[in-house]
Structures are given as structure tokens and as C-alpha cells.
Amino acid sequence: MISPSRLLPLFLLSPTLALTRGFVAYKEKGCNDPLDIWSDGVQIPNNTLLIDHSIREQGTYAGGRTYENMTFPAAHATGDMDQDAGVQFVYWKIEQPDPGCQYMMMKETPRGWQVLSQMPGDEMLRIAQEGCYYTALAPNDNVITSYCCGRDDCAVAEVEYEHKEAQDTTNGGDPPTCTVKKLYSSSPTVEDGEQIAVTRPQTCEAPPACTHSITQSRQISTAVSHFQSFSWTTEEGIDVSFEAGINFIEQSTIKTGLALNIAQSWMDETGTTLTQTNITAAQEAGRQEVGTVAFYSFTPQYDCWKGDVSCGKDNSGNEKVLENISFCQPRISTTGDPAGVFRMVYTSG
Template identity: 70%
Template sequence: MATHLRNLFLLCPVIAAAWPGFVAYKERTCSDPLDIWSDGDLIDNSTLLIDRSITDVDSHAGGRYYENMTFPAAKATGDMDTDAGTQFVYWKVEDPDPTCQFIMMKDTPRGWQMLNEMPGAEILRVAQAGCYYTSLNPNDNLITSYCCGRDDCAIAEVEIQSNSPKDTSGEIAPSCTIKRSYSATPTIQDGKQIAITRPQTCEAPPACTHSITQSSMVSTALAHFQSYSWTTEEGVDVHFESGVDFLLASKMTTGISFSIAQSWMDETGTTLTETNITAAQEAGRQEAGSVAFYSFIPQYDCWTGDVSCGNDQDGNEKVLEGISFCQPRLATTGDPAGVFRMVYTSG
């Protein structure tokens, strides 16, 4: 589909209707159209275009943004306290190309530049035509995107947790120290969205609930967006790859990521943190006639600075710039702080 979309753009740059899109409706059969507005402007054909790839980060930040969305004629949910102020909005979607998926996300107030490749919080992901439910609030910012192929779509597979550090330096690593900290006060960042229940079909009107039956882990993270490679004065080759390492205290005891994390722990007076999202914390509401899973978006306290990891073989100091160290935020209960969200899918 990626090639198909690019070709379509070249051939029909002014025909917006040629793009696939999420078309808004008032009810689950997608037969009664719903007018939708973005920043006070009526959206043509009630359609949010899907014309930017989740991997198109440099030019389009991974999706098309629709700000301050309103749905004046949408039915209010209001069935439970947690639904207060939200509205039913259904979306008709045509079949994506084979191997492709369409994705709808909510923007997040803190942004996703640090701990996640997604530009927003996923609320809908579909691989086949249908009429899909979302629960939205007035003035939500929405992001549409698509992915094609296993590697690209893996970014959107929030059901899969990847907590293994990416060190390739073996057990020998230089000792690192904080050379410069940009701020003594941490910033709050949203972490990687985590699926905390399996997808389930809801066949019990008016709604079903999701209870967390197995704990999911939230752990210390080290974020870095530039790869580094050098040979130390001792002749040890060190490699530090771009991305985010989620560090586990039970597994992370050696390597360059641990050395950098240790320098930050010394600086911040913290230790590697592991905390679980448990069954006692939440139960989520799923609309009848849908397939969905329940997710959690943890919040982190993050410090950013430059880290010195000794000298290279030529005697030059090796400084890694803009490395972020992030600890899970904890609620007063000791549980991880964050946001629970239902994610609807095509099954």
C-alpha cells in the first residue's frame, strides 16, 4: 500500500477523495453520517484522510494531525462515571491493501518524542473493512496513519512488549559519568503503550468489561536517538545503538547501557525500578459488538544530559550527547502512574 499511496499522490495531488480515510458516522451500522469539525472547520465528507505512514517521521511526524475535533451531533455515552463527557463516534473503513493496517491515535499532551515511536496513543487499528467504534471527547486531537509490512507494523503492535536491552558490547564496557545535565528537575514523558489484556469480542449489550488478569511490567528506560561506536584506549569495541532500552533490574547488570544508567542513578539518587500493572488497578468498558484490548500508557520522570564514557583509542574523550534516563512515575498507592485506554481492532 505504501507504493500505491505514493503513486496516487503523484497522479492525483488535488483529489483528496482518492485517499483512503476514516469516515464518521453516528451509529454502529455506519448508515447515518456524522459531521465532524477540526479547529472550527467542517471536515469534507466527514473523512479523516489516511495518507501518511507511521514510519514517515521526518516529514510528517508519523501521521496526519486533526486538532480540536468536535462532534456536535454524536451521542453521549455517559453510561458510567468513567464515560462522563465522552461521545460515541463510529468510523467506516475500507479494506487496506494486503499486509497493511489503518491506525487512529489520540494526541498526548506530553508528546512521544522520547520513549515511543508512535506519534500518539493508539485507539483504533484495523486490517479489514468495517464500521468501528471509538469513544472520544470534544477537543481531542486525532492522528491518522497507516503501516504496511511486518517490520513497519511492528511499531503499532502494542500487544508485544520488548524489554530486552540492545547492548552489543558484551560484558566489558567503559565506566561512564554525567558530564552535563540539562535540568535538575525531571520532565514528565509518556512511555510505550502496553496491552494489558488480550483482544476480546464483546457480545453482551450494552458493554463488556476488561479486567487485568496478568501483571505487565514497567521499568527504567534509557533513551538515545543517535548510534555511537568507538574503540576504547584498552582496545575494547563499544557499540551503542539508537532507540530506547527498557532496563530490567533482574537482567541488566553489564554493558554500556548499564554503565550509562548507573551514572544517571548516581546523579539522581535512584535505582533501577521495576513495577507491575496489576489486576486490582482497573477494569475497562468495551462497547458491544466490537473487538478490543485494554492498554496502559505509563508516565516517566526523565532527565536529559551528556554522558562521558572515557576516551577512544586516540585519547579523545567520548561524549554521548542528549542521553535521557527515565524512571517510572509512581502514584501514591505505589502503582505506576499513567493512563488506561481501550484499543479497538478488527480482530
């Protein structure tokens, strides 16, 4: 699980701006009929979810402001299709963000802050322009509001692009062989991975053009995550560094490196093998609401083990132990497909 204290800070909006910006709830796509909204049985003032904490903010508000057990008593139900069961129409009026900034609304995942994601939840809405926007919400959902500003800070929210992975480097020879020194639990925990786009954004003008089909396969693979950077010189005089982040170990890009050696030590410990699986075109995406721009996303699930890994000795003869390393294998469903959750993400285009 990512500790909120490990997230990088982002400059904050001015206090006046933070207190006045928000997602204002309405019943219909014209945003003319206000919708009362409740959180934990308390009505939210002015039917407005505040946007006053950034995606990279440290402290109590880690990654945004959370509204728990949301209910929308007067919202209309979307229908009785499988993907719509229990879901209601909720529209949000949004003011123009500052230049270079985006507003985000996320749905908290069942497992909260997860080891393979820098986001506090799955995106449902990401907006760079004022307007009236749709989300599909069910009673008792937990909703997180947030914002980002600038290309680097907003990169973590651009789930339609592949994020840069953490890197390991070895200079002057082969990286050390590693072994699992301490296993915190023999049973893996189920973790949510990074939300990834599986279709391009498209405009929905009228049915039946409002469905998505997965046309580009996205790969999910064995991963090693570590939220502390390590560097040392081995007894053999080899300089090794291992940056904080997530390394996805894929057969198509496999090469000798410290991340691979660490992954191999975990595979030996857990009796697993290097695993990769694809989200394929056989998996049809869901319905998009008319008059919107959206893309379809998938959040994979992983089985993860956590522990400490010993990677030989440094040039002073001291054992080099890398602490709190997580090793994660993609979960596979009974159909043989990757386990996880599909979700439509609405945008301003």
C-alpha cells in the same frame, strides 16, 4: 522527545489511493447515519479523516495526519459512568486496506512526541479489514490518522507485543564506567512511555461481558533512551557499541553492560535507584462497547532527565562523550501504582 526527522521512511501509497482513503464518521454502529465532524472550528469535507501519511513518514507529517480540536456536535453521549464522562459515540466506516496494510487512528498524548515512543499518539483504532468501527472520543481531542504496510513497518503499532529493545555489546572485557558530563535540566520532565497492552483482545457480544480485567502483569522499569548509535574502541582495546533506541533496565535481566553503566551514572547524579513496578490485576480495566473486538492498554508516565554522558576515552586518547542521552524513571502515583493512562484499543480482530 523523538525528532520526526529521526523516523525511518516507509514507501507511500499511490497519490490516488492516498486521496481517497479515509475514516468516514457516522452516528451509529451500522454506519448508515452520517456524522458531521469539525477540526479547529472548520467542518471537515465529506465527514472524512484522510489516511494519507504513514507511521514512519518523515517531514512535516511525522507519523500521520493530525486533526486538532475535533468536535462532533450531533454525536450521542455514551453515559455518565466515570470512564465514559464527556465521551461520545463515534463510528467510522473504513474501506479494505491493501494486503499487508493496516489503518490506525490515534489520540495525541498531552505531551505530543515523547522520548519513549515511536508512535505520535496512543492507538484507539487499528484496522486490517473493512467495516464499521467504534471509538470513544471527547470534544477537543486531537486525532491522528496513519497507516503502515508490511510486518517490519507495522511492528511499532503492535502494542500488544513487547518491542525489541536497543542493545549494547562489549567485546573483550568490561564496558567503561560512565559519568554524567552535562545535565540540561536539574528537574525532570514528564514523558509518556510506550503504550502497552495489558489484556488480550476479546469480542464483546453483550453486557456484562464487556469489561476487561488485567490478568497478566506487565513490568515498567528504568530506561535509557538514545537516538544515535555509538561505537568505539576503548584505551584498553575493548570494542563497545550502543545502538539507537531504548534500553529498559530491569532487575530480572540485569547484567554488566554499557546501558547499565550509563543508567548507574544517572542514578548517581539524580539520587535515584533502579526502579521497576508492575501493572497488576488489582487495576480493573474499563468498559468495552458491544459488538466490538478490543484490548485494554496502558501508557505509563516517566520522569526523564537529559544530558551528555562521558564514558572514558577511545584508543586515541580522546574523551568519548555520548550526547543527548535520556534517563527515565517510572512515575509512581499516590497509591503506589505506576502513573499513566488506560485506554481501550479497538481492532478488526
